[in-house]
Amino acid sequence: MEIATKYDPSSVEDKWYRFWMENGFFRSVPDEREPYCIVIPPPNVTGVLHMGHMLNNTIQDILVRRARMLGKNACWVPGTDHASIATEAKVVAKLREQGIDKSSLSREEFLAHAWEWKEKHGGIILEQLKKLGASCDWDRTCFTMDEARFETVIDVFIDLYNKGLIYRGARMINWDPKALTAVSDEEVIYKEVKSKLYYVRYRIEGSSDEWITIATTRPETILGDTAICVHPDDERYANLKGRKIHVPLINRAVPVIFDEYVDKEFGTGALKVTPAHDINDYNLGLKYNLEVVDTFNPDGTLSEAAQLYIGENRFKVRTKIVRDLDTAGHIVKIEDYTNKVGYSERTDEIIEPRISVQWFMKMKELAKPALEVVENETVRFHPAKYKNMYRHWMGNVNDWCISRQLLWGHRIPAWHLPDGSFVVAKTRHEAFELAKSRIPDPGSRITIDDLKQDEDVLDTWFSSWLWPISVFDGIRHPDNADINYYYPTVDLVTAPEIIFFWVARMIMAGLLFRNEVPFRNVYFTGIVRDKQGRKMSKSLGNSPEPIELIGKYGADAVRMGMLLCSPAGNDLLYDDSLVEQGRNFCNKVWNAMRLVKGWETDPGLEQPKSNQVSVEWFDSVLNTALIDINEQFTRYRLSEALKDVYKLVWDDFCSWYLEMIKPAFQMPVDSKTYDATLVFFEKLIRLMHPFMPFLTEEIFHVLHNSGEASIMQTRLPLSGVIDNGLISEFDFIRQLVMSVRAVRSEKNIPQKEQIPVFIRSENNKGKTGHFHDVVIKLCNLSELQYSPDQPESSVSFIVGTTECFIPLLQNINPEEEIKKLEEEIQYQQGFLNTVMKKLDNESFVNNAPARVVDAEKKKKADAESRIAVLKDQVNTLRN
């Protein structure tokens, strides 16, 4: 059979993915095995796969496939998130393209469009994950707004409301004037912007020319001022007690209040107070019972209450009011100023603090136990440094604003009554019954049609936080077989930026509803950046298209590339060269298979000693590596694990082992060695399978025509006996071989040309042992002999403390050799000096552990003997 010299992923990947799906290898149902479960961080239905998903899902797939091959019942639950703001924005944009205005549609009509959009685009990202090789149990695919999840969310809302954890109230919230909705604190991104600090003077009541100057970055909110605040200890303003101040342009008289909140050093030390438009001012307003004048409309234009500039955009008004203030003689000066301004994560609009009636969830009580389980490592973070961040946040949580003024989402199950009160219930009917029961006078005339359901929907994270429970329907059916078996899940793989949005809240939900954490480990991936360290973004155009990348290099190569350079929690600077490295590795493995597959065996051939020892050696190397790699996994150092695999396969297996046992051209190999090699190869591809599922499945089948079996069904190789003596014996051989090669390279001796090597030995006893023939083969030697003397006209080198020679007829320049030797002597002498310095130091000898002192003594002896040998060489050359 002809096998191509290059591995072609495109010809095998779809084939094997179909094979896995058709055989249901990803399917998991509860049984007697130990469960291993991961729930996917559900990507947005609006999303298409980006590099962050690639990294994240590669890691999950590696963990799941590994668990499966450890004999666990592995279950990876996929799904998508309805992403209310993002999806609604997309649907609105699409409708606009069709000339349809959102406001012209009823709620039901809009939702019909949204669902249509979801059905059409919602599955794309999951199909893309399949290209990556994701081994999700697709039969379990969930959507945060499918029937079970929807009902779950509503049930939870009602439950928490009844428990008093959810309340409705007027609070200052972050308002997105573009999306026309409240957003949570976590959805506000603070950016540093260059702006101006305006010094504006306000006239003091009862005088014609007494003024107080305040500094503000937001002059357009002046119309909403209801107080001036100064520090109680500020002598400059002590005379203002009991006086009133006139707000410019509208001449509203407002009080002066004295509060330590004011920073005397900032600006003029006097602060204008606008309770409707600043969170700190709002708090001052509460404290001093100030009037609240809301001068903005929801869309960020000025309202009637502003009296001036009504209907105009807030930033246009800023320019205008500054001009008008100046004209009226109120502007004292304007300074450049840099401050931080909050932007909406979704729309990039500047957030407007706004007082509005919203739904909130109390967080303090929930935060405490959720912090506790991370502190005591019931939930472990990888890397652990995120514990600090988590602790800090959990100690300072505010109540969670869970209502959004959107249509796409879980509509809040609250029903408003004509008298302004409301009831919370699942259906209109239940709400009606509840409302009736609450009204003391049964004769009061409300009808079921008087109930009006709350217009708001819930924050998207209000469904996500239930995800590890809701995917198993554990809220509606708390005792079902799935939830009992799979919950708590084992690992969660996610980005550190959603540690509070999502991770913390899932932990709270888990403890609240199941009295058990949702997962044992959280693996935080880094952010995928470009080579210059910039975030990947559409606007920069610096993100490769993942599907194209897979098409070009193969899924296995991309997976490897993603992982190779991304230790947990570190950002990954993406570069195509990483994926190329992955592809090259695939090809290397492919060609190793071609080599082994091409060998003929001869049953009559006895196994040479050198092959036997090579097999024993690699067996020990492999067993050592298996332990190391397993250790890397238990520490969640996946990137390191992959590097170890890479070295084991490329260096130890291909570069050394295969070269050691490789038969001469068109010669057969003995069957013992051949069989051992096949066993090694199979162990290696099993070990590699979680990282590179497609290539390993292909090789698995090429190696033994496996038919309907899959490598997925096999177990990871287990470590066996390790002969450390043999390993260190080979370390000497490796150095010897490398030294001979170095001489060849230096002296321009072609690899084809056979050369002799002599090893100095007084008693003709060899140091190469069973590897004798291996050395001859790897170095292409005509002979390898032991001799007490140095042959005529030869170059020498030292391996450890052993002197070796290669006789050369030409190419020897004594001067050059002497120079090199003397450089080496100098280096060794320097080394010896540092060792001597330690050994001459009495406190070192007395205080250091014996083992360390002995090591130094050995260093000394070795260095001395090497120097002696080198000096000897120089003398020989001189004569």
Added chain:
RNA sequence: GGGAGCAUAGCUCAGCCGGUUCAGAGCAUCUGCCUUACAAGCAGAGGGUCACAGGUUCGAAUCCUGUUGCUCCCA
């Protein structure tokens, strides 16, 4: 303003509790090879005052303090 983390080769990083010929790996670079598995390859080579300054110690990349620079989170 509050908190956290990082600084080691051109790049990305490893180096856990101080001691292995400790200054490492991969990539990149340079040199020589199309050697019958693989040029997506093979062999070899060069490259770092471990940010800076102190301290602890027989001994510091590793522990402590300070300085500088960068990054992230929170307000």
